Amino acid sequence: MIRVFSFVALLLFLFAPSIAHSAEAKLNAPPAGFKLLFNGKDLSGWKGLVGNPKSRSAMSAEKLAAAQKKVDAQAKQHWQVVDGIIVFDGKGKSLCTAKDYADFEMYVDWKIKPRGDSGIYLRGSPQVQIWDPGQHKIGSGGLYNNKNNPSKPTAKADNPIGEWNTFYIKMVGEKVTIKLNGKLVVDNVVMENLWERGKKPIYASGQIELQNHGNTLWFRNIYIKELK
Secondary structure: OHHHHHHHHHHHHHHHHHHHHHHHHOOOOOOOOOEEOOOOOOOOOEEEOOOOHHHHHOOOHHHHHHHHHHHHHHHHHHEEEEOOEEEEOOOOOOEEEOOOEOOEEEEEEEEEOOOOEEEEEEOOEEEEEEEOHHHHOOOOOOEOOOOOOOOOOOOOOOOOOOOOEEEEEEEEOOEEEEEEOOEEEEEEEEOOOOOOOOOOOOOOOEOOEEEEOOOOEEEEEEEEEEOO
């Protein structure tokens, strides 16, 4: 029996580097039909955050361009790419896609520290919630800013703090469906417009944002498929 265990241990020792390399090779490799939203190398296709959809729409093109240039420089200081992962140092503002999206499906992996708090803004609007379920007592994935429609996830599906989690998010029209680590937590729920609540439904298109609340964050494997 001791010889068997020793042989198994030897195999694990010999093949562990190959297994690790295989897992690493899958990093930032989109499934069929999806495109990379983050290329795993740099922040091409991403930008800093200027205001919100309502405030941006009120800015002149010149003023918006100047503001964008300023926040882009700030974003580069606090959002970095390390070994195929986007790492936020806990300072500065959110990171946003340079392109606007209407209806889509997306995947994103995320990881936080204890007491971490973050979210995914859809069409520039808050938010698919990310937080420490031990602190807030409910899981991540809810549409936190909803008032008239469900805001809480239907299940607690977070992995332990410090481990990677995976969101699947589908947005069609006003409605959002979310799976966290393969478990359905939001089922075709209307996402409300925080910026003009009661006046307008959620915007028809907008940027996707990685939100922060002043804590270290990690994101990887961000894929998107636009729906016609």
